[in-house]
Amino acid sequence: ETGVTQTPRHLVMGMTNKKSLKCEQHLGHNAMYWYKQSAKKPLELMFVYNFKEQTENNSVPSRFSPECPNSSHLFLHLHTLQPEDSALYLCASSQVTLSRDSSSYEQYFGPGTRLTVT
Amino acid sequence: GQQVMQIPQYQHVQEGEDFTTYCNSSTTLSNIQWYKQRPGGHPVFLIQLVKSGEVKKQKRLTFQFGEAKKNSSLHITATQTTDVGTYFCAGPSYSGGGADGLTFGKGTHLIIQP
Numbered sequence: 001e002t003g004v005t006q007t008p009r010h011l012v013m014g015m016t017n018k019k020s021l022k023c024e025q026h027l028g029h030n031a032m033y034w035y036k037q038s039a040k041k042p043l044e045l046m047f048v049y050n051f052k053e054q055t056e057n058n059s060v061p062s063r064f065s066p067e068c069p070n071s072s073h074l075f076l077h078l079h080t081l082q083p084e085d086s087a088l089y090l091c092a093s094s095q096v097t098l099s100r101d102s103s104s105y106e107q108y109f110g111p112g113t114r115l116t117v118t
Numbered sequence: 119g120q121q122v123m124q125i126p127q128y129q130h131v132q133e134g135e136d137f138t139t140y141c142n143s144s145t146t147l148s149n150i151q152w153y154k155q156r157p158g159g160h161p162v163f164l165i166q167l168v169k170s171g172e173v174k175k176q177k178r179l180t181f182q183f184g185e186a187k188k189n190s191s192l193h194i195t196a197t198q199t200t201d202v203g204t205y206f207c208a209g210p211s212y213s214g215g216g217a218d219g220l221t222f223g224k225g226t227h228l229i230i231q232p
Contacts, residue, residue, distance in 0.1 A: 033219050042122075043161070045211055045219035056211065056219055090160060106151065107220065109160040 003027045004110035006091050012116045015081060021113045023074040023091030031096045032074040033107065034066060038087035049074060050096060081117045088112045120145050122209055124223030132231050137194040139226035141207035148210060150183055150190045151220065156203040164192075164205075194228075202230050 004025045013019050025032060034046040048056035049068040063085075065077040074091055092107040121144040131137050141150065149168045153161040165174055167183035167190060174181045180193045190207055204225040210218035 035219075042224040043206065043208075043220075043222035045221065048211075048219045058211070058219070105218075106163040106166060107161075108163065111160050 003108050004091060004093055006089075006110040006113050008113060009111065010114045010116075012118060013078070013081065014118055015083070017081075018077070018079040020078065021076040021089055021091075021115075023076075023110055025072055025074075025091075025093035025108070025110075027093060027095070027108060029093040029095045029108070030071050031094045031105070032068060032071070033092040033094075034074065034076055035090040035092065035109075036087050037090055037112070043090070046076075078115075081115075083117050086115055086117045088114050120209065120211065120221050122207060122221050122223040124207055124226055126226055127224060128227045128229065130229045130231060131197050133199060134196050137197050137201070137228055139192050139205050139207075139228075141190045141192075141223050143188045143209050145209075146187050148187075150187075151208045152181060152190075152192055153206045153208060153222075154203050155206065155225070159203075161206060197228070197230055199230055199232065202228060204228070 007022045031050045033048050036044045036046055045058045046060045047066045052068050052071055063080050067075040090112045091110040094105040094107045123142045125140050149166055151166045152164040154164055155161045165181050170187050171185045172183040178195045182191045192205055194201055204227050206222050206225045208220035208222045211221045
């Protein structure tokens with residue numbers, strides 16, 4: 001499946017580093033999402049972008065900074081992370097239809113970036 | 119905040135046996151979605167249920183949405199080794215911006231013994 005791609009697939013970084021995760025969707029969708037998946041917690045929603053505008057920030061620490069330059073690309077900028085931020089970071093996209101009520105739509109996930117903070 | 123609870127966390131079955139996972143929400147849901155994640159993979163959408171009491175089938179998989187729209191279940195008949203993975207239910211997180219992220223349950227890990 002190549003509908004949603006993420007790079008890099010694996011990343012090891014120190015606590016003082018700055019890095020960025022990239023997501024690209026090739027499905028023509030207009031909404032994109034960042035999720036965090038760790039061993040101890042369920043999939044956690046981090047950010048929602050709808051038509052390139054951020055509509056939800058799920059109480060995420062400021063050391064995570066999202067950027068959505070267009071409807072196909074989504075970035076997650078990382079700086080001064082903590083070891084507990086080590087996790088699988090998943091990007092997803094969906095197609096939102098304006099004529100429908102606000103609701104959830106099936107989401108297509110990328111393969112994720114496995115992040116290790118040392 | 120909204121919570122989605124899922125049980126059991128792990129389920130071991132013999133190949134050919136049936137499997138069921140249950141999902142409960144702390145709030146009424148407009149819809150519920152189910153995803154499957156294979157070991158080492160990413161979540162893949164299975165189905166969305168919208169109507170109260172709705173039942174949908176996909177081959178050996180049967181999905182139900184409760185009458186009160188607060189609970190749901192996934193039942194697999196005669197499990198096969200290809201069913202191995204983690205099954206998640208998820209409800210909308212209601213951002214109000216026209217696109218909702220999802221609040222996921224912890225998932226049920228299905229382990230099949232041949």
